[in-house]
Amino acid sequence: MSRINVMKPWLDTEEAEAVAEVIASGWVAQGPRVAAFETAFAEAMQAQHAVATSNCTTALHLALVVGGITAGDDVVIPSFSFIATANAPTYVGARPVFADVDPLTGNVTAETVGAALTDRTRAVIVVDQGGVPADLDSIRAVTDPRGILVIEDAACGAGSTYKGRPVGAGADIAAWSFHPRKLLTTGEGGMLTTSHAGWAVRARQLREHAMSVSAAERAASVIAPAEEYGEIGFNYRMTDLQAAVGLVQLGRLPEIVARRREIAAEYTQRIADIQGLRIVADPSHGTSNFQSLWVEVEAEFPLTREGLLEALAAADVSARRGIMAAHRQPAYADRDTGSVPLPVTERLTDNTLILPVFHQMTEAELAQVVGALIEAASGSAVAS
Numbered sequence: 001m002s003r004i005n006v007m008k009p010w011l012d013t014e015e016a017e018a019v020a021e022v023i024a025s026g027w028v029a030q031g032p033r034v035a036a037f038e039t040a041f042a043e044a045m046q047a048q049h050a051v052a053t054s055n056c057t058t059a060l061h062l063a064l065v066v067g068g069i070t071a072g073d074d075v076v077i078p079s080f081s082f083i084a085t086a087n088a089p090t091y092v093g094a095r096p097v098f099a100d101v102d103p104l105t106g107n108v109t110a111e112t113v114g115a116a117l118t119d120r121t122r123a124v125i126v127v128d129q130g131g132v133p134a135d136l137d138s139i140r141a142v143t144d145p146r147g148i149l150v151i152e153d154a155a156c157g158a159g160s161t162y163k164g165r166p167v168g169a170g171a172d173i174a175a176w177s178f179h180p181r182k183l184l185t186t187g188e189g190g191m192l193t194t195s196h197a198g199w200a201v202r203a204r205q206l207r208e209h210a211m212s213v214s215a216a217e218r219a220a221s222v223i224a225p226a227e228e229y230g231e232i233g234f235n236y237r238m239t240d241l242q243a244a245v246g247l248v249q250l251g252r253l254p255e256i257v258a259r260r261r262e263i264a265a266e267y268t269q270r271i272a273d274i275q276g277l278r279i280v281a282d283p284s285h286g287t288s289n290f291q292s293l294w295v296e297v298e299a300e301f302p303l304t305r306e307g308l309l310e311a312l313a314a315a316d317v318s319a320r321r322g323i324m325a326a327h328r329q330p331a332y333a334d335r336d337t338g339s340v341p342l343p344v345t346e347r348l349t350d351n352t353l354i355l356p357v358f359h360q361m362t363e364a365e366l367a368q369v370v371g372a373l374i375e376a377a378s379g380s381a382v383a384s
């Protein structure tokens, strides 16, 4: 038996060749490949505009800046998310206000967002947690009448659908990640998609120091036009090396999603008889790419979540604790982040774990994980 990791990116010779071509071209920074990747990504996600960034955290930051969110504003977000969701509003001086999540999806809902609204709420960041689509329309039914901006954190969501369309397609603005822990990877990388042309233009400038003339435009002319810096920007650029990988990866997305859903269905079927293990499933309003296939270890299971992690580790299976809760991290524990109780967030963060799923997972590897789960359930594994 060899170690089974929770995730493994699927990168092949096509990606290596694409990078070699970029190197041979002599232009490795943000340039024509980034532009081509933006166009292809916008098309695949049914978005009007796409702006590539250095990662999803910077895309979230830009989304808040172009959306006009600033100091003194409240931004409602799930605590049940990677820390970047909370950090982005903090970067613009706003206050992240934590909302609880639904136990089935791990996502905020119209009810949990409604409960966390304050008279200073100017934006909500809705996360498609672990790839499970959030019910955006019902949340917007609450926020739109109040003029609250909804930003979709689709970091995990490439390949997931909401009401028959790609997640993010119905959002005013969405942020995506190409970290290797997600379905598509460019090493590091991100994307901002939006239906507002003006926001796309401003995000494009802000990611490049707020220069009035892009570096690519300047390089294309013999005498570079003089540029101007109208506001304080950032260097949040993606490189052409990354975009070349992204273009190949994007072509693989349908296959990657299909394979992950197949593996998720296998797990679901094979552990259906285990008492006390609840596996995440598609919600009624969409389909998940199962970026994180999590199980909740319920009270009737013979082991705790930590015990099950140890039992899996003993079988050389490297599962992972479930999604973190930002409100419990030292960075946020002493901050004012609203006062809504977060019982479901705490239950899920304490009792869930993420099972290995990756494109090239073999039947033997799947059987090894399932076998370890069944053994742990029967009480024959070493309990802790």
Ligand SMILES: *Cc1c(COP(=O)(O)O)cnc(C)c1O
Pocket: 055, 056, 057, 058, 081, 082, 084, 085, 127, 129, 153, 155, 156, 176, 177, 178, 179, 189, 190
């Ligand atoms: C991974 C992730 C991010 C951060 O993405 P990076 O590209 O690593 O910056 C943000 N939000 C969520 C929900 C994530 O899962």
